Amino acid sequence: MAIKFFKPSSYPFLPVQPIVSNCPWKEKNFSRTMTSNDEFKSAEHRVLANRVGPRISVACFFTGVAVPPKIYGPIKELISEENPPLYKKFTVSEYVTKFYSKAIDKSGLEDFKLKG
16 A cells, blocks of 8 residues: 655655654644655545455544643654754644634644644
């Protein structure tokens, strides 16, 4: 199985090798936008599975709330002086609070975007 993301500046979809130790979306399907520092958007993505037979999907729901709380932010390997972080770090509880306080067409992630 391969993960591919669409990056508007380079069509078609790009194959991605996740940094497994720092890959929250692999564990909890967290926001690709924030963890990739806006490099990959979460709306357009696809998975290439076996060529033979149907693809089977299993829906899983996780609270993401850990004890002690885990702090999420852009993956450190994607941050540099030339590519500074675009989002401040936060916990799942902080994100969920912002997410549910927004209108349905607004993102809770915008409140964590650094002004710059």
